[in-house]
Amino acid sequence: xxxxxxxxxxxxxxxxxxxxxxxxxxxxxxxxxxxxxxxxxxxxxxxxxxxxxxxxxxxxxxxxxxxxxxxxxxxxxxxxxxxxxxxxxxxxxxxxxxxxxxxxxxxxxxxxxxxxxxxxxxxxxxxxxxxxxxxxxxxxxxxxxxxxxxxxxxxxxxxxxxxxxxxxxxxxxxxxxxxxxxxxxxxxxxxxxxxxxxxxxxxxxxxxxxxxxxxxxxxxxxxxxxxxxxxxxxxxxxxxxxxxxxxxxxxxxxxxxxxxxxxxxxxxxxxxxxxxxxxxxxxxxxxxxxxxxxxxxxxxxxxxxxxxxxxxxxxxxxxxxxxxxxxxxxxxxxxxxxxxxxxxxxxxxxxxxxxxxxxxxxxxxxxxxxxxxxxxxxxxxxxxxxxxxxxxxxxxxxxxxxxxxxxxxxxxxxxxxxxxxxxxxxxxxxxxxxxxxxxxxxxxxxxxxxxxxxxxxxxxxxxxxxxxxxxxxxxxxxxxxxxxxxxxxxxxxxxxxxxxxxxxxxxxxxxxxxxxxxxxxxxxxxxxxxxxxxxxxxxxxxxxxxxxxxxxxxxxxxxxxxxxxxxxxxxxxxxxxxxxxxxxxxxxxxxxxxxxxxxxxxxxxxxxxxxxxxxxxxxxxxxxxxxxxxxxxxxxxxxxxxxxxxxxxxxxxxxxxxxxxxxxxxxxxxxxxxxxxxxxxxxxxxxxxxxxxxxxxxxxxxxxxx
Numbered sequence: 001x002x003x004x005x006x007x008x009x010x011x012x013x014x015x016x017x018x019x020x021x022x023x024x025x026x027x028x029x030x031x032x033x034x035x036x037x038x039x040x041x042x043x044x045x046x047x048x049x050x051x052x053x054x055x056x057x058x059x060x061x062x063x064x065x066x067x068x069x070x071x072x073x074x075x076x077x078x079x080x081x082x083x084x085x086x087x088x089x090x091x092x093x094x095x096x097x098x099x100x101x102x103x104x105x106x107x108x109x110x111x112x113x114x115x116x117x118x119x120x121x122x123x124x125x126x127x128x129x130x131x132x133x134x135x136x137x138x139x140x141x142x143x144x145x146x147x148x149x150x151x152x153x154x155x156x157x158x159x160x161x162x163x164x165x166x167x168x169x170x171x172x173x174x175x176x177x178x179x180x181x182x183x184x185x186x187x188x189x190x191x192x193x194x195x196x197x198x199x200x201x202x203x204x205x206x207x208x209x210x211x212x213x214x215x216x217x218x219x220x221x222x223x224x225x226x227x228x229x230x231x232x233x234x235x236x237x238x239x240x241x242x243x244x245x246x247x248x249x250x251x252x253x254x255x256x257x258x259x260x261x262x263x264x265x266x267x268x269x270x271x272x273x274x275x276x277x278x279x280x281x282x283x284x285x286x287x288x289x290x291x292x293x294x295x296x297x298x299x300x301x302x303x304x305x306x307x308x309x310x311x312x313x314x315x316x317x318x319x320x321x322x323x324x325x326x327x328x329x330x331x332x333x334x335x336x337x338x339x340x341x342x343x344x345x346x347x348x349x350x351x352x353x354x355x356x357x358x359x360x361x362x363x364x365x366x367x368x369x370x371x372x373x374x375x376x377x378x379x380x381x382x383x384x385x386x387x388x389x390x391x392x393x394x395x396x397x398x399x400x401x402x403x404x405x406x407x408x409x410x411x412x413x414x415x416x417x418x419x420x421x422x423x424x425x426x427x428x429x430x431x432x433x434x435x436x437x438x439x440x441x442x443x444x445x446x447x448x449x450x451x452x453x454x455x456x457x458x459x460x461x462x463x464x465x466x467x468x469x470x471x472x473x474x475x476x477x478x479x480x481x482x483x484x485x486x487x488x489x490x491x492x493x494x495x496x497x498x499x500x501x502x503x504x505x506x507x508x509x510x511x512x513x514x515x516x517x518x519x520x521x522x523x524x525x526x527x528x529x530x531x532x533x534x535x536x537x538x539x540x541x542x543x544x545x546x547x548x549x550x551x552x553x554x555x556x557x558x559x560x561x562x563x564x565x566x567x568x569x570x571x572x573x574x575x576x577x578x579x580x581x582x583x584x585x586x587x588x589x590x591x592x593x594x595x596x597x598x599x600x601x602x603x604x605x606x607x608x609x610x611x612x613x614x615x616x617x618x619x620x621x622x623x624x625x626x627x628x629x630x631x632x633x634x635x636x637x638x639x640x641x642x643x644x645x646x647x648x649x650x651x652x653x654x655x656x657x658x659x660x661x662x663x664x665x666x667x668x669x670x671x672x673x674x675x676x677x678x679x680x681x682x683x684x685x686x687x688x689x690x691x692x693x694x695x696x697x698x699x700x701x702x703x704x705x706x
Contacts, residue, residue, distance in 0.1 A: 007113065007651050007664070014112045015098060022119055029099035035075075038096045043071050049122060059125035059672075066611065066674050067118055073612040078621070078643040081601055082283060082531070087645065089613035089621060091115075110618025110649035117671035128669050130553045135589065138506025138551070138666075143258045144514045145250065145475035153257050154475075157249040161218055162194045165207055165245060168214075169194070179206055201431075201438035204244035205327070205348065211241055215267075218245070222253035227268060234274040240339060242329050242346045243267055247434050250472060261660060262470040262501040266330045270536030273331060282337045283529045285601045286310050294702040296602035298635040301700070302367050305343050306360070310604055312631050312698060313420065313687065314376035315368065316428075319395055320360065321353040323379070323387040327434030332497055332528055332537045334599070335382075344382050353391040361395065365402040368422070369409070372699045375420040375687060378465065380428030389442050396450040399425060403457045416693045423687055424461035425454065432466045432481055432492070433473040439481035448488040460688055462490045465523065469502060471514040479518050486519050486575050491684070493523035496594070498544055499537040500656050505666050509551045512590035516583065519575035522594035523685065528647070529599050536656075538647035541622065544596040544607065545673035555592030557682075565591065566683045593682040600624055600644065603636055609644075611674040618649035620674075627678045635703055 006017070019026050028045065032038035049064045073089050080087040091111070097103040098112055143150050166187075169179060179197060181190050197203040209215050212231030216223045223231075235241065251267065252260040282288050285296035287308050294300050299309040308316040318324065324344050326333075338344040345351070368374050377399060387395065403422040410418045431438045451462045464485055468474060485492055494515050502508060512522050525547075528538040557565055565582060572578040583591060597605035606627045613621040624642040626632055650671065654664045 007655050007658070009109060011098060011103060011107070011109050011112065014109055014116070015101070017116065018099060018112075021116075022123075025119065026099050029096050032096065035093045035096045039071055039074060039092055042092065043068065046071070046122065059127055060122065063118065063121045063125060063672075067122060069610060069612060070118075073621075078612075078623075078641070080621075080645055081603075081639075081642050082644055083281075087615075087621065087643065090616070091613045094614075094616065105616060107616045108618040108649065110651040111614045111616065112618075113651045114614060114618060114620070114649065114671065118674075121672060126669065126672065128550065128672065130550045132554050132589075135506060135509060135551050135554055139510040139513065139589070140506070142471055142507050142510040144471040144510070145473055146479065146514075150258055150472065151476070153252055153254070154249050157251070157253070158198070160220060161245050161249055162191060162198065164218055165194050166190050168207065177206065179203060198245070199437060201435050201440075204246050204435055204437065207245055208328075208346075209241065209243045209245070209248060210346075211235060215241065215243060215248075218248055219251065219253045223268075230271060230274055231269060234269050234277065237274065237277050239269065239274065239277050240329055240346055242326070244327055244435050246437065246477075247328055250475070258472065260472060262499065262507065263472055265499060265501050265537060266332070266469060267328070269331050272535040273336075273533045276531070276533035277336075277340060280337050280340050280533050281531055283334070283531070283601060284308075284310075284599065287337075296635075297633040298701050298703050299633065300702055302364055304360075305338075306364055307367060310602065310633065312373040312633065314378060314424075315371075315374055316378045316380055317364065317395075318381050319353070319379070319384075319387060319391070320351075320357040321387045321391045321395075322348055322351045323381040323384055323391075324351050325386050326381065326383045327386065327431045327438070330430070330497075332499055332530075332534055334497075334529060336530070336533065353387070353394075358394065361398050365398050367700070368399075369402045369406045370699065372419045372695050372697050375422055376424040376426070377422065378426040378428055380426075380465075383429050383431055384427040385429040385431045385438055385443070389440075389446060392443075393446050396425075396446065400450065400454050400457070403454060403459060407457055410692075413695075417695045418690075418692050420694050421458050421690070422454075423459060424463065425450075425459055426461075426463040426465045428465045430467040432464070432478055432485075433468045436475070436478040436481035439484050441484075444484045444488045447485065447490055451489045464490050464492045465495060466492055466520070467495050467497070468511065468515060468520070469496060469499070470507070471511050474514050474518060482518050482520060483574070483576075486573060491569060492520045493685075494520050494594070495524045495526060496522070497526050497528060497537075498539050498547075498596070499528060500539050500653065501537075501660065503539040503543050503547065504657065504660065504662055506551065508547055509555070509590060512552075512555060512592065512594070516579045516590050517576050519579065521569055521579075521591060521682075521684070524605070525594050525596045527596075527598040530647070532647075535647055538653075540620065540646050540648065540650050540653050540670075541598060541607065541609065541676065542620070542650055542670050542673040543653065543667070545676045546667070546670050548596050548676075548679070549673075550669070552592045552594075552596075555588050555590040557588070557591060557593070558586065561586055562683055565593075569684055593684070595679045595681065597627075597678065598624075598644070600626070600642060602633075603639065603642060604630075604632055605678075607676045607678045609676050612643070614649075615645055618651060619646045620650070621645050629678065629680060633701070634698070638703065 028041050046064050046067045074092045077086050077088050094107045291303050297310045301307050325346050407421050528534050568578050597607050603626050608625040609622040611620050612623045622644050626636050
C-alpha cells in the first residue's frame with residue numbers, strides 16, 4: 001500500500017514501487033512489443049480474476065470489471081461535455097510506457113498512483129464496513145456556531161469589528177447615508193450606536209467590506225503577505241469583494257480556537273480563481289440564452305436573462321432587482337460567470353427595481369402561465385431575499401395571480417389536455433447564513449401572507465432553499481431567523497457545496513445534524529462544478545461517494561419511517577425538537593434526506609457514473625448517465641453518452657487534505673469509489689399528484705431534429 005508520503009513521489013520511484021509489488025505487471029509490459037499486445041495480455045490477466053460462481057458479485061469482481069472498462073476505453077476519443085472538445089484517452093498507453101521505461105510525455109505520477117491502487121484492490125479486495133463510532137468521533141471534531149466557546153470568540157470579533165467600523169464611518173464621505181455620527185457623540189456613544197445598528201441587515205450591506213486592504217483591516221491584519229498580493233491582483237482584474245461585518249465576525253483570525261477553513265475559503269479567493277477570472281466559461285450551458293433560439297436543453301425562453309430552465313417542471317426566475325446581488329460573494333459561486341459578465345453585481349442603487357421591471361415581470365409570468373409542464377418556480381439570483389420587501393411582495397403577488405389564471409384556464413381544457421398548475425414555490429437564499437438579520441417581522445409577514453393565499457389555489461409546497469456550508473454558520477442569529485420562517489409555515493432545505501474543506505471526515509455529517517436540530521432538512525450535496533477557476537475547492541466525486549456510503553449511512557431513514565418524517569417536516573412544530581425526537585427514536589445521527597450529485601451541463605443532477613479513463617494529469621474521466629428518477633428535456637435522447645473530466649486527481653485532493661491537517665489514512669478507501677448510482681429523492685421533494693390528467697405535450701420546446 002502506498003504510504004502517505006508517497007503521494008509526492010515521482011514516476012521513477014513509482015516504477016520501483018510497481019516492480020516491488022507487481023513484478024508480473026512489469027514482466028507483462030516488457031514482454032509486450034506494443035501497447036496493443038500489453039492491453040491484450042492485461043485483459044486476459046484481469047479477466048482471469050473474475051469469479052463467475054456464486055461469489056460473482058463480490059468486491060474483487062467489481063474491481064476487475066472496473067479495470068476491464070478502463071481497457072475498453074483506452075485509445076478511444078470521447079466528447080467531453082463541459083468543454084465541448086474531443087478528448088483522447090491513453091490510460092494504459094501511459095502505463096505501458098512507464099513500466100517499460102519509455103515514458104516521455106509529461107504525465108503526472110497521480111495517474112499511476114490511482115492505477116496502483118486499482119491493481120492493489122484487485123489483488124487484495126477490501127470489503128468496506130461503515131463504523132458508527134468512528135463517524136461520531138469524526139463529527140465531534142467540528143464545533144457549531146451555537147457552542148459557547150465559539151460564541152465567545154465571535155463576541156471578541158464583534159467588539160474588534162465595531163471599533164473599526166467606527167473609524168470607517170468617521171472617514172466615510174457619504175452625507176446621504178443614514179449611518180453617521182453627530183459631532184457631539186462620545187466614543188462610548190458611537191460604540192453603542194454601532195452596536196444598535198449591528199442588528200439591522202441594511203447596516204451590514206451599507207458597511208460591507210469591499211477591498212482586500214479593508215478585509216485585512218477588519219480581520220485584525222491577520223492575512224499573509226502572499227494572500228494580500230493575490231487579493232490585490234483580483235481587485236485589479238475587476239473581481240468584486242463583498243463581505244458583511246456580520247459574516248466576517250464568524251471567521252477566527254487567531255491561531256487558537258476553532259478551524260474556520262470551510263467558511264474562510266468562501267471569503268478568500270484562490271490563485272486559480274483569480275487567474276481565470278475574466279475568461280470563466282459557463283458550466284451550465286443552458287444558462288446561455290440567445291433571443292429566439294433554444295438553450296442547450298432545448299427550451300425557448302423570454303428575452304433577457306431572467307428565466308433559466310433545464311427541466312420540464314421547473315424554471316428559475318432571476319428578478320431585475322437587488323435580488324441580482326448577494327449578501328456576499330462565495331469564492332466557489334456557481335454563477336461566477338454572471339458576476340464576471342456583471343449581470344450579477346453589488347451596485348444596489350442600480351439594482352433597485354424600476355417601473356420597467358414591473359411590466360417585464362407580468363410578461364415573464366405569462367411564460368409560466370402558458371407553459372404546459374411548469375409547476376415549480378424557483379426565485380433566486382443572486383439571492384431572492386436581497387430584494388427589498390416591497391419588491392419581493394410584488395413578485396410573490398405576480399406569482400399568485402399567475403397561479404390563479406393558470407388554474408382558471410384549465411377549467412376550459414378537456415381531461416388529458418390540462419396544463420400543469422403551480423404546486424411549488426421556492427426562494428433561493430444564502431442570507432440565513434450570510435446575514436440572518438435580514439429575516440425581519442415584515443419579511444416573515446410577507447411570506448406568511450403569500451402562503452395563506454397561494455394555498456387556496458393549489459400551491460402546497462413553500463420552500464426556502466438555503467445554503468449553509470458549515471455548522472459554524474448556524475449561529476444564535478441564524479437560529480432565530482430559521483424559527484421565524486418555520487413559524488410562517490415554510491419549509492427550509494439546505495444545499496451544501498462539497499468543497500475540499502467541507503469534505504473533511506465528519507464535517508458534512510455534523511452539518512446535517514446541526515441543521516436538523518434547528519429545523520432544516522438537507523436537499524443536495526453538490527460536487528463543485530466549473531473549470532480551472534474552482535480547482536482549489538473541487539472535491540472528486542469519489543469522496544462524495546465515500547461520504548455517502550461510510551458517513552451518510554448513519555442517517556438513512558427506514559422505508560417504513562419516510563412517511564412519518566415527511567409529515568413531521570410538513571406539519572409539526574417546533575420542527576427542530578420534533579426532528580431531534582425522530583432521530584433519537586430511530587437511532588439516527590441525522591436525517592440523510594440529501595442526495596449527492598454533480599450538476600451536468602444541460603442534463604441535470606446525477607451521480608450515476610463510471611470511471612473510463614485518466615488524463616495525463618491523473619484526473620478521472622467519468623461517463624455519466626442522467627438521473628432516471630425524474631423527467632428531463634427530451635434533448636437527452638439526442639445527446640448520447642456524457643463524459644466529464646474531473647477538476648483534479650484523487651492524489652492531488654489527498655495532498656490538499658494533508659495541508660489542512662487531515663490524516664489521509666482515514667480516507668484510504670477512497671480509491672475504491674470509481675462508480676456511483678444517483679440516490680432516490682426524499683418524498684418531500686416529489687411533486688404532489690393532480691386530481692386530473694395533464695397533457696403530455698411540451699410547449700416552449702424546440703429540438704433540432706424535430
